[in-house]
Amino acid sequence: MERCACPAALLLLSLVLMGAMAFDVEIKDDKNATCIYAKLSVNVTVQYETNTSSTKNVTFSVPSEVTTNGSSCGSNGKAPILVINFGNGHSWSLNFTRNDSMYSGGALIFTYNTNDSTLFPDALKEGLISSTAAFLGPIPLNSTYKCISSEVVVSENVTQIISDVKLEAFMQNGTLGKEVSCDADKPSPTPTTNPSTTASTTTPTPTSKPLDNPTTGNYSVSDVNGTCLLASMGLQINTSLLSEGKNIWTAFNIDPTAMSKNGTCSNQTGTLILTDNSTVIEFTLALKNKNHFYLKEVNVALINGSASSTRQNQNLSAWEASVGSSYMCHKEQQIKVSEDLVINSFDVRVQLFGVKNETFATGSFNKRRRNSIFVTVTLLIVSSLIFTLGLAATTRTENVTVGGYYPGVILGFGSILGIIGSNLIENKRQMLVASIVFISFGVIAAFCCAIVDGVFAARHLDLRPLYAGKCRYFSTTHNDHTTEVTCQQPMRSPCALKIRSNTCYCCDLYNCGRIGNSGLYYEYIDVKSCQDVVHLYHLLWSVTILNIVGLFLGIITAAVLGGFKDMNPALPTISCIAETPRPTVQYNTRPPVPSYNTYYHSTPHLPPYTAYDLQHSSVFPASTPSGLSDDPNAQASSFMWPANAPPRYSPPYFPPDEKPPPYTP
Known part of the structure; x- marks a missing residue:
């Protein structure tokens, strides 16, 4: 059975929200001098194949209690390497290279053991599996790399969020050098304001200008047989943020030139992963049957410094088309990922499997x-x-x-x-x-x-x-x-x-x-x-x-x-169906929209019993119960309608053999 080679860019990073664990290690040479120092937090999401031929995701953190067996300061032409061992055969390793003035990270290898029933209880037992990525750009020698912000590292079947990093290799005299911060930690430049002698006038606060349509990006995913997934679309994220006790909707466009593209295909699915410093988006397309594919799942991770939030929808049914043809829609569509996050897509064209010559199938x-x-x-x-x-x-x-x-x-x-x-x-x-x-x-x-x-x-x-x-x-x-x-x-x-x-x-x-x-x-x-x-x-x-x-x-x-006879046409462009209707908003804000369950499944409310007119009819004549006053005025006052009560509801009487008219709202 072919193992699913899909990177786990789903990023179910609930552990990040609960607080990440950090390990703190030192690697020493034969003279007991520290050559590598590392303190960082690593949260990992692994996508693995189950014994029922399906795929699942598991998210965990590298614990604070680790061992460093296999680490080395480097000798005899061998590069230094940091190896972090934890759990049942899992490891995280990073080797280092240098020149006259800089050092950098080499291959970041994460190895996980699918025989570990604690993390992978229903996994197809394949033993140790390694996934390789790149991490740590050039750093000046005798300097300590420091990065509090999160960095997303995507490799085959594995997605890592690395944060709170303090790391140095090739240390001299066993002491840490001057700290060098990553770009994400550096403050944005504040524009200077020139003083003005112009008399102040009261001007209205300008409203936010609506976002332009996002730039259309072209993406592809390949496997051993060639291109298996081809996509072209513009993406816009709409999310609800809590500000001063209020939910405020904000939107931003995805820049395809700033996104790294990744993903892989299995026998039944294809996954496209788009990643930058603050956003990870995963689109999973799957075969609905042997003749059709569709968008099955969307996962979004928003990263702000060392914090991260994840939204997902694993029960979609959009972008359906025949295998061997492409789905195309020029209209703006919406994909509801969660109650507080919506993706607007523009000029979508996708094709899963059957891609020839790196081009979309046209009118198959x-x-x-x-x-x-x-x-x-x-x-x-x-x-x-x-x-x-x-x-x-x-x-x-x-x-x-x-x-x-x-x-x-x-x-x-x-x-x-x-x-x-x-x-x-x-x-x-x-x-x-x-x-x-x-x-x-x-x-x-x-x-x-x-x-x-x-x-x-x-x-x-x-x-x-x-x-x-x-x-x-x-x-x-x-x-x-x-x-x-x-x-x-x-x-x-x-x-x-x-x-x-x-x-x-x-x-x-x-x-x-x-x-x-x-x-x-x-x-x-x-x-x-x-x-x-x-x-x-x-x-x-x-x-x-x-x-x-x-x-x-x-x-x-x-x-x-x-x-x-078994081919079916792709959905025509004019019949593009959005996953959820787009709410009408002014500029970049949108009011909260009640969910489907809240609106359609709420308990119906009737007026209180005091709102109903306690009148008698000819069928049920009124009788004065014993112990009550027979005074007509007192009886009349007991039937008086309160001044602050809602309008009365008095259903009409229909004889027993007569049917009431149909209900009309």
Whole structure:
């Protein structure tokens, strides 16, 4: 079973929100001098294959209690390496390189053990698996790299968030050097304001300008077989932030030039991962069945310094298209990731599997439909010729009734069903299956008729006496008139031949009734002239050739229709369906929108019982309970409607045998 090679960019970083663990280690040389110092927090998300051939994600932190077995300060040409061991066979290692003035990190290798039932309880047992990435850019020698902000490192099946870093390699005298901060920790430059002597005037606060549509980015994911996922889209993130006790919606565009692209494909899914310093977006597309793919899952991680928040939706059904074709939508769509995060997509075009020459499939369904209609119409034309010429050959004479027009009927009917089915969407498959069945029977009939007509024309028709002028035509005004003619043959005695009216006969082919008849036809009844016999001969050979053509064309047509019957068109551009309607907002703020469950599944509220008019009716007359006053004024005052009460609700009375009118909201 092929292992899913998808990086775990899902980033279910709940551990980050709860507080990350940090390990603090020193690596010393043989003189007990520290050569590598490292203090950092690492949160890891691993995507692994389960024993049920599905994929799952697990998120954990490298604990503070670790060992450094395998670490080295470097000697004999070997580079220094930091190895952090923890848990049941898991490790985190980083080697270092240097030149005259700088040092940097080399390969960051994270190794995890899928046999660890604590972290991977239902994993396919594959033992130790390593995933390699790059980490730590050039740092001046004798300097300590410090970075409080989070950095996302994505590799095969593994996504790491590294934060609170304090690290130095190639230390001299075992002491830390001057700290060098990462770019993310450096404060943004504050613009200077020149003093102005202009009198102050009260001006309205400008409102935020709406965001322009994001830039469309082109992305691709490859595996060992080539490109497996191709995508082109513009992305905009809309998220709700808590400010001064209020939820304020803010939006920002994704810059495709600043995003690193990653991802891999398995047998059933393809994952695209887009990462920058503050955002990680993962799109997971999957096969819905063997013929369709769709957007199944979206995960977003927003990183702010050392804090991170994650949103995900694993139950989507957007961007559906046929395998081998691409989904395209020029309209703005919305993908609801959570109640407080929405992705707006623009000019989306995606294709999972079947990518050829690094380009989207263009009109695959329409092209296959055109091919199907073309071969089916061609078969219909050939079958029409078979039927026409075969029927003409069959009716040319009375005693020669061969002529393969039967395949023309069957192939023609199958062709008509194929043309109709190729233009259907709802019942296309059923119609094309029926067409293939009829065409298959037509192919068998064409094979049989081609043999019969060809053998008959070759074995039983001899036109040499006709061309030599030795055949005669007998015609009378009475169709049932018969006569006898004397056939004089060389080296044979004359014999009488009884013929009917409108008959072409050849005495050279007549055997005078002797045993051993050659089998050649010597008379052709109910013809207009002997030339009709020549026409019959040519018609039989034409039908034979057409049946052979229909035989092979029917096989080709059945194959083309068989490949097309399970194809479905991609969703048209004009029918793009957003995952959730976009709320109307002013500029970059949007009001909170109640969720589906809150709105549709809330308990209905009725007015309190005091809001109902306690009036009696003719069916249930009022009676004064015992112990109550009979004073009319007191009784009336007890039925008075309070001044601050809501409007009264008094349902009308309907007799028992009368149905109330339908409810209308």
